[in-house]
Amino acid sequence: MFSKTCEYAIRAIIFIAQKSENGVNVGIKEIFKGINAPESFIAKILQELSRKGLIQSVKGPNGGFFLDEESKKNTLADIVKTIDGDKLFTGCALGLKNCSEIEPCPLHDEFKVIRQQMHNMLRNSTVAEFNTELAQGLKHLKR
Amino acid sequence: MFSKTCEYAIRAIIFIAQKSENGVNVGIKEIFKGINAPESFIAKILQELSRKGLIQSVKGPNGGFFLDEESKKNTLADIVKTIDGDKLFTGCALGLKNCSEIEPCPLHDEFKVIRQQMHNMLRNSTVAEFNTELAQGLKHLKR
DNA sequence: ATAATAAAAGATAAAAAACTCTTTTATTTA
DNA sequence: TAAATAAAAGAGTTTTTTATCTTTTATTAT
Numbered sequence: 001m002f003s004k005t006c007e008y009a010i011r012a013i014i015f016i017a018q019k020s021e022n023g024v025n026v027g028i029k030e031i032f033k034g035i036n037a038p039e040s041f042i043a044k045i046l047q048e049l050s051r052k053g054l055i056q057s058v059k060g061p062n063g064g065f066f067l068d069e070e071s072k073k074n075t076l077a078d079i080v081k082t083i084d085g086d087k088l089f090t091g092c093a094l095g096l097k098n099c100s101e102i103e104p105c106p107l108h109d110e111f112k113v114i115r116q117q118m119h120n121m122l123r124n125s126t127v128a129e130f131n132t133e134l135a136q137g138l139k140h141l142k143r
Numbered sequence: 144m145f146s147k148t149c150e151y152a153i154r155a156i157i158f159i160a161q162k163s164e165n166g167v168n169v170g171i172k173e174i175f176k177g178i179n180a181p182e183s184f185i186a187k188i189l190q191e192l193s194r195k196g197l198i199q200s201v202k203g204p205n206g207g208f209f210l211d212e213e214s215k216k217n218t219l220a221d222i223v224k225t226i227d228g229d230k231l232f233t234g235c236a237l238g239l240k241n242c243s244e245i246e247p248c249p250l251h252d253e254f255k256v257i258r259q260q261m262h263n264m265l266r267n268s269t270v271a272e273f274n275t276e277l278a279q280g281l282k283h284l285k286r
Numbered sequence: 287a288t289a290a291t292a293a294a295a296g297a298t299a300a301a302a303a304a305c306t307c308t309t310t311t312a313t314t315t316a
Numbered sequence: 317t318a319a320a321t322a323a324a325a326g327a328g329t330t331t332t333t334t335a336t337c338t339t340t341t342a343t344t345a346t
Contacts, residue, residue, distance in 0.1 A: 001144065001231070004304060007238040014249055027322070041305045047324060060313025061321045076250075088144070095150040098286040106157055106273040106282045107219075110264045114257060121253045130249040139249045143241040147334065170292070184335050190294060203343025204291045 006083040009045050009054075010076055011035040011141045016055060016065050017072060017128040018135060025064030036142035052082050067127070077122035089119045149226040152188050152197075153219055154178040154284045159198060159208050160215060160271040161278060168200075168207030179285035195225050210270070220265035232262045 002010070015034045019026045028046065032039040046065060049055045054074060057065050080088060092099035093111040100108075133139040145153070158177050162169045171189065175182040189208060192198045197217060200208045223231060235242035236254040243251075276282040 001234075001236060002238075004238065007236075011237055025322095029322095038305060040307070043323080044305080050323085057323060058313075059311075059321085059323045061315070063313070063322050065323090091144075093144060093150075094154055094284075095145075095147065096283065096286060099283070103283050103286070104281075105284065106276070107264070107268070108282075110268075114260050114264065117257050117260070121250070121257065125250070125253075133249070138247075139251075140239065140242070140246050141237075141248065143239060143246070168292095172292095181335060183337070186293080187335080193293085200293060201343075202291085202293045202341075204345070206292050206343070208293090 001088070002080060003084050005045055006080055008035065008037045008042055009049055009083050010079050011037070012042060012046060013049065013055060013067070013074075013079060013127050014130055014134070015141055017067050018131045020066040021128075021131055023066075025058060025062060025066050027064040031065070034141065049082075054079060054082060072126070072128045074127050075123050076125045076127065077119060079127070080122055089115060144231070145223060146227050148188055149223055151178065151180045151185055152192055152226050153222050154180070155185060155189060156192065156198060156210070156217075156222060156270050157273055157277070158284055160210055161274045163209040164271075164274055166209075168205060168209050170207040174208070177284065192225075197222060197225060215269070215271045217270050218266050219268045219270065220262060222270070223265055232258060 012031055012035055015031055016026050019030065019034070028039065028043050031037075031046070032042045035042070046055065046057070050057045050065070053071070055065050055071060056068050057063070077089075080086075092105055093107045093115075094105045096105050099105045130139055134141065155174055155178055158174055159169050162173065162177070171182065171186050174180075174189070175185045178185070189198065189200070193200045193208070196214070198208050198214060199211050200206070220232075223229075235248055236250045236258075237248045239248050242248045273282055277284070
C-alpha cells in the first residue's frame with residue numbers, strides 16, 4: 001500500500017504533532033522509540049520531510065523537530081503524495097499506463113471507487129487531529 | 144498496491160482464461176505480447192502459477208497454458224493471496240503488527256472498511272468473468 | 287528414432303527499497 | 317570561546333524485487 005518510508009513518515013509526523021503540541025521540540029531518539037522505527041532510517045526520513053517542508057527542525061541543545069501552524073494543517077494525503085507520489089490515488093490496479101474511462105482494465109470501474117475512498121480518507125485527516133486520542137492511549141503508533 | 148509480479152499474474156491469468164476458452168493452449172509468446180510484460184519475467188511467473196495450481200500447462204508442440212474447470216472458478220483474491228499473501232486484506236495501513244480493534248492505529252477504523260471493500264471486490268471477481276468484455280474490446284490488458 | 291517445439295528449472299544480474307555509519311554544520315550554554 | 321548537543325549531509329551496505337539468460341525435460345510429429 002504505502003512504502004515503508006511513507007509508513008514511518010506518517011507515524012513520525014503524527015507523533016511529532018502530538019508531542020510538540022505544547023511547544024517543546026521532539027528529538028530523534030524520542031521519535032524512533034515512540035514509533036518503533038530504526039533510528040538511523042527514521043533520521044534520514046525526518047531529514048527529507050524537513051527539506052520538503054512537512055516538518056520543521058532546529059539544531060543544537062533543546063533542538064529537535066516540531067510542526068509550525070501551516071504544517072499542522074497538512075493532511076495524510078499530503079505526506080503520501082510527497083513520499084510515494086500520487087500513483088496510489090490515480091494509478092491502475094493492474095499497472096497499466098493507459099487505463100482510464102476510455103481504455104479501462106478489467107478492474108477499473110470498481111477499483112476507481114475504492115481508490116477514491118482511500119484518497120478522501122487521507123485528504124480528510126489532518127496530522128494533528130489524533131493528538132488527544134493518542135494522549136489518552138486510545139490510538140497507537142508503535143507495535 | 145499489488146507487487147509487479149502480482150499485477151502481471153492477474154493480467155496473464157485473465158488473458159489465458161479468455162484465449163483458452165475454446166480449448167486451445169496459449170503459448171508464452173502470445174501471453175507476453177497480449178499483456179505487454181517482459182517475456183522471461185512472465186515465463187518465470189507462469190512457472191510459479193503452474194506449480195501453485197492456478198494455471199495448467201503442457202509442454203511440447205501445441206503446448207502452452209490453459210485453465211481447467213477448477214482454475215476457472217478461482218477469484219482474483221486467490222491470485223493475490225498466492226503471490227502477495229494476505230497482508231493487503233488484513234495488514235495495518237501504517238505497518239503496525241499489533242494494530243487491531245483493541246490496539247488500533249490512528250487510521251484503523253477507517254482503513255479496515257476500505258480494506259474490506261478491496262477484499263470483497265477481488266473475492267467476487269472470477270478470472271473468467273471478463274472473457275466476453277475482453278473479446279469485444281471493452282476491457283484491456285496491455286498499455 | 288529424430289528433429290522440432292515449448293515449458294521447467296536453475297543460476298545470475300540489475301535496479302530499487304530499506305537501512306546504517308561517519309563526518310559536518312548549526313546552536314546553545316557554561 | 318569552548319564544550320556539548322542535535323540535526324544535516326554524504327557515502328555506504330544489505331535485502332528485496334524485478335528481470336534475464338542458459339540448460340534441461342517433456343511432448344509431438346515426421
